[in-house]
Amino acid sequence: MAEPGSVAWPPAPIRTERLVLREPEARDRPAVIELFASPEVGTYIGGPRPRDELERAVPEVPGRRPGHFVVDLDGAMIGTVTLDRRDTERPGHVLSGAGQAELGYMFLPRAWGHGYAGEACAAALDWFAGAFPDESVVLRTQIANDRSMRLAAKLRFSEVERFEEYGAEQWLGVWSPVPPSG
Numbered sequence: 001m002a003e004p005g006s007v008a009w010p011p012a013p014i015r016t017e018r019l020v021l022r023e024p025e026a027r028d029r030p031a032v033i034e035l036f037a038s039p040e041v042g043t044y045i046g047g048p049r050p051r052d053e054l055e056r057a058v059p060e061v062p063g064r065r066p067g068h069f070v071v072d073l074d075g076a077m078i079g080t081v082t083l084d085r086r087d088t089e090r091p092g093h094v095l096s097g098a099g100q101a102e103l104g105y106m107f108l109p110r111a112w113g114h115g116y117a118g119e120a121c122a123a124a125l126d127w128f129a130g131a132f133p134d135e136s137v138v139l140r141t142q143i144a145n146d147r148s149m150r151l152a153a154k155l156r157f158s159e160v161e162r163f164e165e166y167g168a169e170q171w172l173g174v175w176s177p178v179p180p181s182g
């Protein structure tokens with residue numbers, strides 16, 4: 001995500017065939033807590049967080065910041081898609097050049113297996129490419145995270161490298177708006 005202020009945020013809600021990507025609202029708080037407390041969701045991203053801790057820590061309007069989209073299906077939050085400024089201090093920063101964002105996604109388990117994450121991420125990437133045409137997007141995921149690896153391939157991320165972090169094998173991929181020729 002570029003520095004706040006360099007592009008209008010939030011954009012107008014982004015509508016896809018089945019979903020809306022929008023800013024978080026107060027009514028999303030229970031779903032945000034459910035997301036971070038879920039053992040299935042946490043399997044490859046550091047584990048679930050205790051529900052009582054989340055009840056204390058999650059603000060009334062959760063996660064309102066540039067690059068953070070709530071994914072809404074029929075008026076209810078089913079997940080989040082994030083595009084954040086990449087932390088170059090972490091492993092896997094082999095790409096050079098300024099302007100790099102990192103894609104993240106988390107969906108409630110009941111929303112898995114319907115193509116919603118793919119649909120939402122594709123829309124967020126389209127928005128990003130329009131707003132920041134000179135920036136690439138990277139994605140880091142555990143290789144053991146089959147669903148996430150399949151999603152990365154479907155979104156046309158291509159492998160840059162594999163590396164160890166948090167005691168697990170990680171995959172770093174890069175996305176750019178124009179598909180490679182040939």
Ligand SMILES: CC(C)(COP(=O)(O)OP(=O)(O)OC[C@H]1O[C@@H](n2cnc3c(N)ncnc32)[C@H](O)[C@@H]1OP(=O)(O)O)[C@@H](O)C(=O)NCCC(=O)NCCS
Nearest residue numbers: 041105106107112113114115116117118140141147148151
């Ligand atoms: C990673 C994650 C978002 C993937 O969710 P997902 O629902 O599997 O991903 P997609 O949206 O790509 O859906 C693909 C599945 O929907 C199915 N599907 C059903 N209807 C579909 C449709 N209309 N269009 C596309 N796919 C459809 C596909 O067949 C596929 O199922 P399969 O994997 O069983 O073959 C989800 O597992 C998750 O939130 N995990 C926890 C958080 C996490 O680990 N994040 C990664 C951090 S980098």
